[in-house]
Amino acid sequence: MAMDPCKIMGFHLFITTLFLFLSTSANSLSYSKSFNELKNTEQMYLNWVKNMSSRNRSIFMEAKNKFQPCKTVKVHKNSKLGDFTTVQQALNSIPLFNPCRVVISISPGTYKEKIEIPMTMGYVTLEGSGAAKTIIRWDDTADRIGTNGKPLGTYGSATFAVNAPYFIAKNITFKNKAPPPPAGATGKQAVALRISADTAAFINCKFIGAQDTLYDHKGRHYFKNCHIQxxxxxxxxxxxxxxxxxxxxxxxxxxxxxxxxxxxxxxEETGFSFVNCKVTGSGALYLGRAWGTFSRVVFAYTYMDKIITPRGWYNWGDKQREMTVFFGQFKCSGPGAFYGGRVSWARELTKQEAEPFISLSFIDGHEWLTNI
Structure with missing residues (x-):
């Protein structure tokens, strides 16, 4: 995954502003006084970072969901038993500018489809017959050439992509069947699902892939009782x-x-919070890598198997990010949860520090998650 060349470098902006302040004050301040103010201002900055680590407001628009369906359609492999035989056909039956909740019920089967829901088609619910029974799968990778003659990229490799708000999926598996890449291979990102819209919920779903399985791109999202591999x-x-x-x-x-x-x-008020989860598997696993300069991830009340590497976290090869990331644990358990070997810039959170991350208020869920 390539770094965004247009990223906001808050720390660099702060240092530049600080330098200008000290330069313009040089005539009236002694060196020692300037140095003390530098230390004080630096402490103010660190306090700012600390305050921003807890989320007590929202920059997102107020969410007003719709739950009462105005239309229900059924997808079944047998055309005599359903309205459509593919998920794409069912989506095509929905108005492009959709104003109300549409429920698509999907019968058991493996649906070999690559699907993208446009941004205007809000309020869509997909209900499978169980994650072990209803599977939507494809096998694109980032280096595969698309219809425009260019590689798809990570963004375009998704089996299932959602660009519309208020999407709900229940009891479905989203799978990218591309094989695991060999060590050192490039362009083999293979996304099972990309969610690029606000206010989406996934209940009892599975996301199966190898590299870059779930692209939690942007927006407020809720995943409950899901399996992510x-x-x-x-x-x-x-x-x-x-x-x-x-x-x-x-x-x-x-x-x-x-x-x-x-x-x-x-x-930015973004971040991932994992509450009452379970981490298992094979290999030596970092809990997170700092893809963003201010990357934020919290694990609370989570069981961690012995596969977690003692250091826990990786700075993406950039030591400056150790000053700005927010990586934390709170009351986790299991052989991989031992905090003694963690990197010095990760946090064992207090109850007060953890509270903003462990309830639905973290994603303003009281506005848009009722009745799901």
Missing amino acids: GSVDFIFGDGLSLYEGCHLHAKARTYGALTAQKRESML
């Missing part, structure tokens, strides 16, 4: 997301990473 950065992106009661399963051959969160500014 991969090897490297298999939950990644810049979403503001709560994962509750999920099973995170690594299939790493050597080293892998569970998360790669891409928060790029201290002003």
Whole structure:
């Protein structure tokens, strides 16, 4: 995953502003006084970072969901038993500018489809017959050539992509069947699902892939009782997301990473929170890599198997990020949860520090998650 060249470098902006302040004050301040003010201002900055680590407001628009369906359609492999035989046909039956909740009921079967829901088609619910029974799968990778003659990229490799708000999926598996890449291979990112819209919920779903399985791209998202499987950065992106009661399963051959969160500014309120989850699998797994300069990930009340590497976290090869990331644990258990060997810039959170991350209020769930 390439770094965004347009990222906001809050720390650099702060240092530049500080330098200008000291320069313009040189005539009236002694060196020692300037140095003391530098230290004080630096402490103010560190306090700012600390305050931003807890979320007590929202930059997102107020969410007003719709739950009462105005239309229900059924997908079945047998055309005599349903309205459509493919998920794409069912989606095509919905108005492009959809104003109300549409429920698509999907019967058991493996649906070999690559699907993208446009941004205007809000309020869509997909209900499978059980994650073990209803499977939507494809096998694209980032280096595969698309219809425009260019590689798809990570963004375009998704089996299932959602660009519309208020999406709900229940009891379905989203799978990218591309084989695990050999060590050192490039362009083999293979996304099972990409969610690029606000206010989406996934209940009892499975996301199966190898590298970059779940692209938690942007928006507020809720994952409950889901199974997410991969090897490297298999939950990644810049979403503001709560994962509750999920099973995170690594299939790493050597080293892998569970998360790669891409928060790029201290002003962003994004981050991943995992509450009452379980981490199992193979390989040596980092809990997270700092894809973004201000990457933010918290694990609370989570069982961690022995596959977690003692250091726990990786700075993406940039030591400056150790000053700005927010990586924390709170009351986790299991042989991989031992905090003694963690990197010095990770945190064992207090109850007060953990509270903003462990309830639905983290994603403003009281506004849009009722009745799901």
